[in-house]
Amino acid sequence: MPTDLLPISILREGLTALAIPATQWLLEAFGVYLVELKRWSRIHNLTAITEDADIVRRHFLDSLLYLRCLPPDARSVIDVGSGAGFPGIPMKLVRPELSLCLLEPTGKKVAFLRHMVATLSLPNVTVLQGRVEDIPVIPGGTYDAAVVRSLFSVDAFLTKTAALVKPRGVMLLSKGKGYEKELIGLNTDALHVEQLTIPTTDIQRFIITATMSA
Ligand SMILES: C[S@@+](CC[C@H](N)C(=O)[O-])C[C@H]1O[C@@H](n2cnc3c(N)ncnc32)[C@H](O)[C@@H]1O
Numbered sequence: 241m242p243t244d245l246l247p248i249s250i251l252r253e254g255l256t257a258l259a260i261p262a263t264q265w266l267l268e269a270f271g272v273y274l275v276e277l278k279r280w281s282r283i284h285n286l287t288a289i290t291e292d293a294d295i296v297r298r299h300f301l302d303s304l305l306y307l308r309c310l311p312p313d314a315r316s317v318i319d320v321g322s323g324a325g326f327p328g329i330p331m332k333l334v335r336p337e338l339s340l341c342l343l344e345p346t347g348k349k350v351a352f353l354r355h356m357v358a359t360l361s362l363p364n365v366t367v368l369q370g371r372v373e374d375i376p377v378i379p380g381g382t383y384d385a386a387v388v389r390s391l392f393s394v395d396a397f398l399t400k401t402a403a404l405v406k407p408r409g410v411m412l413l414s415k416g417k418g419y420e421k422e423l424i425g426l427n428t429d430a431l432h433v434e435q436l437t438i439p440t441t442d443i444q445r446f447i448i449t450a451t452m453s454a
Pocket of ligand 1: 320323343345372373388389390
């Protein structure tokens with residue numbers, strides 16, 4: 241198992257900072273993910289981030305910040321525009337009880353997501369090819385949480401994901417500095433912003449949580 245290929249000390253330190261036990265299983269799973277992400281990216285250009293340490297920090301640990309804002313009783317999550325699996329797959333590795341839908345329109349990314357779900361033997365994960373606008377809306381919502389990274393503006397995020405989320409469910413979107421400009425003109429009463437730092441870096445993230453009314 242390729243834990244020797246992983247910048248293991250960064251991952252360990254990052255997990256510890258996030259109060260996530262760095263079990264051997266978890267370290268090995270992230271090791272497999274890193275190797276496969278790089279292997280597929282050489283052919284399919286899945287990510288612009290190519291250095292191991294950067295993948296650990298900017299994909300794995302950044303994705304895990306979402307868990308700081310996910311309600312502990314959330315069970316079903318949709319990752320909208322999952323790309324190469326961020327933030328959904330890292331969240332699932334740490335919270336295996338989650339039932340996860342990875343939504344992605346691009347065929348080569350969908351193929352990678354299916355490959356990773358099979359390779360990591362992840363139960364209760366559905367990979368759906370499509371755009372969020374095309375997901376059938378069920379009255380009362382489908383998921384306890386919708387997560388989005390590097391896709392929508394705050395406004396578009398609220399508009400496009402609200403119908404997918406159950407009453408009292410949450411929509412989580414991570415943004416960098418400057419996110420406040422996107423809040424101008426929006427009703428921010430139901431929004432909560434949590435300022436976090438990607439462990440082992442000084443990169444700040446602002447996770448915007450919108451909670452659906454009851
Ligand atoms: C910049 S990438 C981010 C991928 C991943 N969330 C991440 O943070 O690494 C945006 C992804 O959203 C997908 N996408 C674009 N429009 C979408 C839509 N309307 N519904 C769902 N996914 C969409 C793209 O195919 C792409 O993979």
